[in-house]
Amino acid sequence: MEISWLGHSCFQLRGKNVTLVTDPFSPQQGSSQGETSQLGKISASIVTVSHNHAGHNNVVAVSGNPHVVKGPGEYEISDVLITGVASYHDDKKGQEYGRNTIYVIHIDDLVICHLGDLGHILQEEQLEEVADADILLVPIGGEHTINATQAAEIISQVEPRVVIPMHYHADGAEIPAPLGKFCREMGVENITAQPRLVVTRSNVPAETQVVVLSPRIA
Template sequence: MEIKYLGHSCFRIKGKNTTVITDPFSPDTGLTLGKQTANIVTVSHQHAGHNHTEGVGGTPRIVSRPGEYEIGDAIIIGQAAFHDAEKGLIRGKNVVFVVAMDELTICHLGDLGTPLKESEIEELGKVDILMVPVGDMSALNAAAAARLVRQIEPAIVIPMHYQLPDNNRELEPVGRFLSEMGTEGIVPQAKLTITRSNLPLTTQVIVLEV
């Protein structure tokens, strides 16, 4: 499996036969999505930085609601959550997606705005790769994200939804999360190529370049 960070909360997850793109962003973020195609697009919530499905070619299946979906080689479970600490009264609802594909389980938290309960963490099951928002403002801050990572205990955690050079959203830098995790000085890498056999035994933080 190959995972590429496209910016904001958007990743391209390329399996052997199925490609998933998460939370595609619109050009008004200041970022460029590029020419992308996919079989599946997940949308955590209906905000412009996360639901630009028309920017993805290949007539993908759009998944934007809680539930269980089997599409191609992927099994996707959407779990209802909130975009804020007031049960969605401020920013609305959010969907956490768990994608099982190529013997790996990836969890994309979307714009999760409040810590998950123990029962909600148990619902996620064993997570191999966790994509967690860390930039505060409209989702978890660095400290809350780090606490949640320690609760979920994934093999790999990839931060997302933080300030990028061209992003016109007001977010905190990724360095604050790295400091909370005790992993300052990590060198970003262009992409992550991973299989079940080379998952780390303890949680590893990986920062991906855009």
């Protein structure tokens, strides 16, 4: 499994037989986040959309005639099992920003959980669904999502093997402020971004490890 961060909440998960893209963003969203201003040419078999906001639902940017997964439920596509878990975009049960879908993705003997624009700590019923996650893709920015402190709390709830932060403003600093705060919360001293993560069932770390990815330049 090869995991690349395309910016914002958008990842490309390239498995042995299937490529999946999460939350493709619009050019305007990419620009406002200080990340790549466009997705560039990407193709996938499956696209997941955590909520219907412009920074997350630009499905037309993904070629390959992908299956589009939107909302809670169970899906089986090309031997990939996906569970959409209902949650909220804020800590007021959606009154401010609406609903959000967490996706638990079973692919290549790994379980990857994409939290989308989660705005609250996991409740018991949500935690039951995501508890087996090997890899957790977690927002840390605090703008319309959980912040770095809340992200660290959720990581302690889930206890994944790998954590990849997302949805934070790349403010031009070598280490953006939200990322620095998150790494301090997690006790990470040396922050070195890498272009992608290649992981298999056999080399998943035994203890929780934070992996910082640099957004792909289109």
